[in-house]
Amino acid sequence: MVTNHGLSGEAFTALASGDGGPAAVQHLCDVQYSKHLMLLHAVATEAAGAHPMSPEITASRSGYEILVRVQEASPDTLAWLLQLPHIGAWAHDCLESKARGQSPDFGYMATAAAAAAVRAGVQFELDVPVRDGRVLLPGLGYFHGIAPPDSWVRLRSDGEHLTVGTFTGARCSALVPNEASSEPVPQWQGTYTVRAVAEGQTWTVLLETTDQYLNRFALPMSAAMTAEDVRGWQSRIQSAWEVLVRHHGWAAGSIAAGVSVIVPLTPGSETGSDSATTPAAFGAIATSLPPDPVFLAETLVHEVQHLTLCGLQDMVPLTKRCDEWVYAPWRPDPRPAGALLQGIYAHLGVARFWGTQRHVETEPDAILRAQVMFERWRSMTESATATLLQTDCLTEAGTWFGVMLRQRGQRMASAAVPADARDIARQVALNHWLIWQLRHAAIDATAVADAAGAYQHGEPLPDRALPEARVQKETRKVDSAARSHLLSMRFLEPAEYRRLSDAGLPGLSEADRFLVSGQASMAVQAYRDEICTASEPLPDAWAGLAVAIHLLAQTPLLPAFATRLPFMFDVHTRLVGQGMRSDPLELAAWFA
Amino acid sequence: MTLHDKDLKSGIPDLSSTIPDLRHVRLDRLAELGDSVLANSIALYLQRLEDNGTPVYRFNSGIQA
Numbered sequence: 001m002v003t004n005h006g007l008s009g010e011a012f013t014a015l016a017s018g019d020g021g022p023a024a025v026q027h028l029c030d031v032q033y034s035k036h037l038m039l040l041h042a043v044a045t046e047a048a049g050a051h052p053m054s055p056e057i058t059a060s061r062s063g064y065e066i067l068v069r070v071q072e073a074s075p076d077t078l079a080w081l082l083q084l085p086h087i088g089a090w091a092h093d094c095l096e097s098k099a100r101g102q103s104p105d106f107g108y109m110a111t112a113a114a115a116a117a118v119r120a121g122v123q124f125e126l127d128v129p130v131r132d133g134r135v136l137l138p139g140l141g142y143f144h145g146i147a148p149p150d151s152w153v154r155l156r157s158d159g160e161h162l163t164v165g166t167f168t169g170a171r172c173s174a175l176v177p178n179e180a181s182s183e184p185v186p187q188w189q190g191t192y193t194v195r196a197v198a199e200g201q202t203w204t205v206l207l208e209t210t211d212q213y214l215n216r217f218a219l220p221m222s223a224a225m226t227a228e229d230v231r232g233w234q235s236r237i238q239s240a241w242e243v244l245v246r247h248h249g250w251a252a253g254s255i256a257a258g259v260s261v262i263v264p265l266t267p268g269s270e271t272g273s274d275s276a277t278t279p280a281a282f283g284a285i286a287t288s289l290p291p292d293p294v295f296l297a298e299t300l301v302h303e304v305q306h307l308t309l310c311g312l313q314d315m316v317p318l319t320k321r322c323d324e325w326v327y328a329p330w331r332p333d334p335r336p337a338g339a340l341l342q343g344i345y346a347h348l349g350v351a352r353f354w355g356t357q358r359h360v361e362t363e364p365d366a367i368l369r370a371q372v373m374f375e376r377w378r379s380m381t382e383s384a385t386a387t388l389l390q391t392d393c394l395t396e397a398g399t400w401f402g403v404m405l406r407q408r409g410q411r412m413a414s415a416a417v418p419a420d421a422r423d424i425a426r427q428v429a430l431n432h433w434l435i436w437q438l439r440h441a442a443i444d445a446t447a448v449a450d451a452a453g454a455y456q457h458g459e460p461l462p463d464r465a466l467p468e469a470r471v472q473k474e475t476r477k478v479d480s481a482a483r484s485h486l487l488s489m490r491f492l493e494p495a496e497y498r499r500l501s502d503a504g505l506p507g508l509s510e511a512d513r514f515l516v517s518g519q520a521s522m523a524v525q526a527y528r529d530e531i532c533t534a535s536e537p538l539p540d541a542w543a544g545l546a547v548a549i550h551l552l553a554q555t556p557l558l559p560a561f562a563t564r565l566p567f568m569f570d571v572h573t574r575l576v577g578q579g580m581r582s583d584p585l586e587l588a589a590w591f592a
Numbered sequence: 593m594t595l596h597d598k599d600l601k602s603g604i605p606d607l608s609s610t611i612p613d614l615r616h617v618r619l620d621r622l623a624e625l626g627d628s629v630l631a632n633s634i635a636l637y638l639q640r641l642e643d644n645g646t647p648v649y650r651f652n653s654g655i656q657a
Binding site: 002003004005006007008009010012013030031033034035037038039041042045064067068071072078092095096099216217218276277278279314315316317320321338339342397400 | 603604605606607608609610611612613614615617618619620622623625629630633634637638640641642643647648
């Protein structure tokens, strides 16, 4: 009798509160074993029913039979294989391919089986595909230069030695990931490995640069790493691990239990840093190399939060089919509710990280960065969870989860943060939110026309209620990059900010310079002048003006800029289009 | 106190997942499970694929707009 994996209410609550720890993550790993076995069986069933016969289907059937024998001989080895993110990603891809009417990659089953058989010392013989000139053994490494690219090669093993085509002589026990102690094997490249150790806690993680099924992220996998690159990764991961173990034990245990693979990504720009996870590959985190160990530690915390939630959602769906797109404080684009939930969970972990790290740092710039990051992400919880809970996209369990996330955020709300850090975080958050509104909130055109007509004729606003607004991918083009960059630079790169500040903040408009340097009244006037003298509407100046208005101690114009910015901008645009003069402050006073 | 908060006061019940516990099932016996929980779970998984696709959760830790 097979029953489904269960989750106690207590464990669910602990996961929502961020207090699940390694035990909860290990439970999720156990579930992933079952999930991957289920998907493996689904792929095998597809292969068994496929016609006509092909080398891929033959390989898949043979591979499955070998896995049966591996399980008999060494259940732990099958568990090792099935908990590799490679297997989840490949099986997922097979099912997606079938759903699209394409032929799944059945041949990979053979390479997976061969890896398990080599590791378990099980006798076998089967043909495996050669991809890009490599014979891959997932989780272990690959042979190269042995067989022609995109061909098939026969593997034979007596349980102790492996023959690859006509190439003989590799001891199975030597076919392991690449570590300092690894015995060199001709034509063999073990998967790069990092064994990070700090205060007696070890985290072993593979650096995967080969497997095509883990090369599915927005940035390309760093497939051609030099020995120096690898050493750089190993050193950075070791340093980040020390930060995590010494100061963030709640996260370190989860990372060691749940993250078995890092996929190094090639960044899109020299300064950019990007990381990702996917529920199809539980156990893998993809990331470019962050600029310092603390940022790598933060990235790992962020991504393990995503992984944890992916694992939980495999067990208990928290969201349902839904077309609502909403504001997420960390993204420039509208996000579906499921992604908002993921982001809240990840950023709660990030806030917790910086909440500790701000007491660990000793240099003033690093302290400022940590304080701002803590304030930025803890302060978003209330509004983001409110947005989430207002959608109709959560299941009952998802609603419970959302409420507990909000409570978790509230527990961080009372922590004191220095005023300068609070101000910077508030400005960055405001700038982000106001730009997002201008970019993505589409206002009903009739309401805009009615309001513009009333303003023209000196009449009051026809309807005090906010007109209907839709979230759209791009309603208005807002180019705010320079100001946004400088606002964030104040805490992310304070030294560079000071240098630019001394040079007069080149590249910014006069209004932006006033805003960034904290002169809100001067900024309001300068933005107003920009808007009044321009021949066309300036959405970015409106966003800057709205930020500056928020920073004034008291102004009756605030409610209009806080709640009706896109509406006011559209009325302004209509008036300008009709050749009328439109002063943003006078218009706001009329709206207020 | 909101409705959601009130619901939580009574505690979260134990939850059953949509994944069968296969940790002690032999690979060569999986097929025998047939149309039981296994087939049902795979169907649910495929349905979720169709509903949600496969989201990739990305994080720009660099400077953002």
